[in-house]
Amino acid sequence: MNFTENISMALSSLKANKMRAFLTMLGIIIGISSVIMITTMGKIMEKTVSSSFDGMGTNCVYVWLQYKENHVRDYYEESDFFTDEMLEKFKKHFADRIEAVGIQSNGFKATMRNKHDDLDLQVVGVNADYQNISYTKMITGRYITDNDVTRMKYVCVISDKHAKKLYGNKDPIGQTISIQYLDKSYDFTVIGEYKYELTGLVSSFAQVSDYDVYIPCSTAQRIDNYTVGEYDYFQFNGKGNEDVVDLASDVKEYFNTTYYRNNDSFEVSYQTMEQALTQFNKIMGIVSTVIAVIAGISLLVGGIGVMNIMLVSVTERTKEIGIRKALGAPNIAVRMQFITESVIICLIGGVIGIILGIILGNLAGLIIKTMASPSILAIFVAVAFSMAIGIFFGYYPANKAAKLDPIEALRYE
Helix, strand or coil, rough: HHHHHHHHHHEEEEEEEEHHHHHHHHHHHHHHHHHHHHHHHHHHHHHHHHHHHHHHHEEEEEEEEEEECCCCCCCCCHHHHHEEHHHHHHHCCCCCCCCEEEEEEEEEEEEEEEECEEEEEEEECCCCHHHHHHHEEEEEEEECCHHHHHCCCEEEEEHHHHHHHHHHCCCCCCCEEECCCCEEEEEEEEEECCCCCCHHHHHHCCCHHEEEEEEEEEHHHHCEEEHHHHHHHEEEEEEECCCCHHHHHHHHHHHHHHHCCCCCEEEEEEEHHHHHHHHHHHHHHHHHHHHHHHHHHHHHHHHHHHHHHHHHHHHHHHHHHHHHHCCCCCCHHHHHHHHHHHHHHHHHHHHHHHHHHHHHHHHHHHHHHCCCCCHHHHHHHHHHHHHHHHHHHHHHHHHHHHHHHHHHHHHHH
């Protein structure tokens, strides 16, 4: 019997037992679709986060205070913080290498009230340079200025989404809104409206960002009972021709030798956007691999199911096998018949799993508004693995069928 006849007989057997064949394939379908979906979603998340980091700028560096290896305190003292004076000297020292030094401090959740609506929101204290750090695009009005920070003004900048919810098509500039925080109410004047542009993964899972309201960092510190002008982190943008890693290293050395050399517990550290993206991709790779391995366990379970059904099939078709062997069919022909049937079951299940995995992965992409093609390597591995499962778990039942004694098989009822 040739290969084509084996395939034809295998398909006929599957048609005769459609439900059993489908249930046999189910474990393979679930395992393959899970692997494909996970790899597709991993690419979508990497693409989305890369886009978000690009929007923030690859020349952005995050600087913070961390404990020294042999620190003696687990708490901050007043002398530990970055201050306005320190940051001003830093800006002058690196004036030819940096573009902006942004401060984002004292973010807190609050409720915004006007005559018609109450909205939960995230209030964020910023300085004037933070607009350049965050690449905030103003629609109308203006952003926070140095004068607003110095005078601790009660002014705010809201998003276009926020303005739409509160004022409809009415110009929000000059409107007074009340921000409720810790049982106290503060009246703020809207001075600017910015374009809300969070996309993809960020917009899908960080819904609170729809209601970000920017106020002067000094005002935020006063409201939240923090010392005005003290910070435990800041951000800066390097100029276009600067090597960001070298610049960040120089900034770290500047602060640690100038201000934190004699500090008994704290020193300055940093992370560039590129480093953060690399770290995220590494973590995502590990997570995707672990989940894919877990999903692969279902393939093993599916393979065991295939072997079980093939053993049942051999038992059911004992008389058929006896007739074939009595007519001169060699053991290898009988063995190949059942291995072919096992491989076809796994292959069909694998193809269905691939299609289902691609559909589910792209449905997730539609939800987070970012699309990505499934990994060709993952598809190839999935198909190859399906065939391997068919051969591996089909061999034992096939070998059992091939070794049946034709006389005993013909007498089987």
